[in-house]
Amino acid sequence: MSAPARTRSGRDDASATPRAEAGADAGGGTPSALHRSADSAWATLRRGVALSPEFTQGLALTVVFALVATVGKIVVPMAVQQIIDNGMLDENGADLGFVARAVAVSAALVLVTAFCSYAMNARLYKATESGLATLRRKAFRHVHDLSVLTQNSERKGALVSRVTSDVDQISTFMQWGGILLIISAGQLLIATVLMTVYSWQLTLLVWVSFLPLLFGVRWLQKLLSKAYLKVRERTGEMLGVIGETVVGAAVIRAYGTEERTAERVDASVLATRGAQVKAQRLSMAVSPFAEIVAAFAYSAIIVAGVWLGIAGALSAGELVAFLFLVTLFISPMMMATEIFNEAQNAIAGWRRVLGVLDTAPDIADPGAAGRELPRGPVSVGFDHVSYAYPSGPTVLDDIDVEIRPGLRVAVVGETGSGKTTFVKLLTRLMDPGEGAVLLDGVDLREVAFSSLRSRVVMVPQEGFLFDSTLGDNIRFARPEATDAEIDAAVAELGLGDWLGGLAHGLDTPVGQRGESLSAGERQLVALVRAYVADPDLLVLDEATSAVDPATEVRIQRALDRLTRGRTSVAIAHRLSTAEAADEVFVFDGGRIVQRGSHADLVKEPGVYADLHSSWVRSSA
Numbered sequence: 001m002s003a004p005a006r007t008r009s010g011r012d013d014a015s016a017t018p019r020a021e022a023g024a025d026a027g028g029g030t031p032s033a034l035h036r037s038a039d040s041a042w043a044t045l046r047r048g049v050a051l052s053p054e055f056t057q058g059l060a061l062t063v064v065f066a067l068v069a070t071v072g073k074i075v076v077p078m079a080v081q082q083i084i085d086n087g088m089l090d091e092n093g094a095d096l097g098f099v100a101r102a103v104a105v106s107a108a109l110v111l112v113t114a115f116c117s118y119a120m121n122a123r124l125y126k127a128t129e130s131g132l133a134t135l136r137r138k139a140f141r142h143v144h145d146l147s148v149l150t151q152n153s154e155r156k157g158a159l160v161s162r163v164t165s166d167v168d169q170i171s172t173f174m175q176w177g178g179i180l181l182i183i184s185a186g187q188l189l190i191a192t193v194l195m196t197v198y199s200w201q202l203t204l205l206v207w208v209s210f211l212p213l214l215f216g217v218r219w220l221q222k223l224l225s226k227a228y229l230k231v232r233e234r235t236g237e238m239l240g241v242i243g244e245t246v247v248g249a250a251v252i253r254a255y256g257t258e259e260r261t262a263e264r265v266d267a268s269v270l271a272t273r274g275a276q277v278k279a280q281r282l283s284m285a286v287s288p289f290a291e292i293v294a295a296f297a298y299s300a301i302i303v304a305g306v307w308l309g310i311a312g313a314l315s316a317g318e319l320v321a322f323l324f325l326v327t328l329f330i331s332p333m334m335m336a337t338e339i340f341n342e343a344q345n346a347i348a349g350w351r352r353v354l355g356v357l358d359t360a361p362d363i364a365d366p367g368a369a370g371r372e373l374p375r376g377p378v379s380v381g382f383d384h385v386s387y388a389y390p391s392g393p394t395v396l397d398d399i400d401v402e403i404r405p406g407l408r409v410a411v412v413g414e415t416g417s418g419k420t421t422f423v424k425l426l427t428r429l430m431d432p433g434e435g436a437v438l439l440d441g442v443d444l445r446e447v448a449f450s451s452l453r454s455r456v457v458m459v460p461q462e463g464f465l466f467d468s469t470l471g472d473n474i475r476f477a478r479p480e481a482t483d484a485e486i487d488a489a490v491a492e493l494g495l496g497d498w499l500g501g502l503a504h505g506l507d508t509p510v511g512q513r514g515e516s517l518s519a520g521e522r523q524l525v526a527l528v529r530a531y532v533a534d535p536d537l538l539v540l541d542e543a544t545s546a547v548d549p550a551t552e553v554r555i556q557r558a559l560d561r562l563t564r565g566r567t568s569v570a571i572a573h574r575l576s577t578a579e580a581a582d583e584v585f586v587f588d589g590g591r592i593v594q595r596g597s598h599a600d601l602v603k604e605p606g607v608y609a610d611l612h613s614s615w616v617r618s619s620a
């Protein structure tokens, strides 16, 4: 029977893992908030398999095919023995009819074996891929359910790798390792039984000769596993360095550090090459080592077999068949250690995927019990709200404010004063440690997500644009919006001249992350998108990037129309936004230290007056 067609070299698992390592190695040092599964290997395997029922669906029939295919392997040695002893060397002379019949029966059995082998592989791949797809979907959805805080605690690459390369690690084992374990055990057993039927003395010799091979290969595998761990680390470092270099290309060019950067990349590439060469060299040693041991064992068996033959204890056919069976005996021996390694890899992969699934989302949708808020102008309340990031100091301290429906509020303050934290709590990206955030008097924690997301829209500083057209990006807020509706929204925001000036209008491709557009244009798209979503509460984190005066005017006009008739809270970085607001909240050290209209605040000495004078200075 042929083993499932999958490469089993160390290179395979080494190339699957660097993506995981790359994510884990690159970037800063925030500790992960994701759960670490501490289950035993067996419990992990059981839970992992149970997560995707497809793995075990129809497994019984697959095992039957596998066993038939395995038993079929003894057809050829037995046929050879029968043909030599009863067809060629029969005491009544050669019996060609017997040979023909034996060949025909063997051919038929080999065909059945081949079919079973094919059926086993096909079923195994289908079951495995279906199981892995389910696992990926479950893990991916769960990643989306996790709070932004949890997601941010894990480097993005590492989080992605939990859904991609960690699942790949499982796939290698599931596609051949698990079933091969059964097949190998069966093959070892069948070969041993049949060999014993032919000659128990030679069978004993086989076991004694090959046991050292088993231990030797195990020892080599341990060395290999260390060598490939190094390869994964080096590759991870290399990907980290290269990734950073590509992302930071503009800064590298600006400071003219191309040479130094190239040296860093070269060093990591060479380190990876060194580790790969070392590991491959070791990997290449396994096979010659096994061949040498096998050659010695074969010689011993042939000498002992001939000796037994002369003594009349073994026929010529039995000796030849025995040698075939020895080949059948060696392959499971060689594979046992590899299967063991793959099982370890799969368990490590499952642990990481289970770690994601075991992490409970700390911002939970109240679901069916959640309250639906009726549409219309909304009031906002912060009822003695305090907040501290995990294992950090208090960053919002007893915030107690009311925002009337339809009011435009500008939030201002020095960097680090708590403005972003305030709006994150307002949009329920996080829940307060103390107190409650209220919408129309209802605690946000009691509002159904569907209602919350339709009533509250947040426009971040850099609204993410997908690599598609302008129209598709605007429609992201409401997929059913027609081109005519989008055109109308653009016109209502006073942006018709801008859209009209684009050669392809709504069909303009925006490029990756919207990089084919200018920073100002990206902001305009984000504003139209928010307008199309038509929220009752608009939360804005004003972009800080400088734009040309014409775009500035457009943004201001669009903002004015977008916020008209809605409650809005904007983190203001521009004087004009603060001036246009009905009320300004001034943050300092996690507290609201001043509030009132721009006209009033600018007159009283304090944080706002200082901020105002610095705005005036910078725009002068």
Ligand SMILES: Nc1ncnc2c1ncn2[C@@H]1O[C@H](COP(=O)(O)OP(=O)(O)OP(=O)(O)O)[C@@H](O)[C@H]1O
Pocket: 152, 389, 390, 392, 395, 413, 414, 415, 416, 417, 418, 419, 420, 421, 422
């Ligand atoms: N994810 C986080 N984990 C830990 N501490 C955080 C996190 N985000 C913000 N902080 C801390 O909370 C405090 C308030 O940060 P916040 O982002 O709310 O300030 P901000 O006023 O919006 O600043 P900026 O104007 O620079 O955006 C800061 O001291 C900051 O270091």
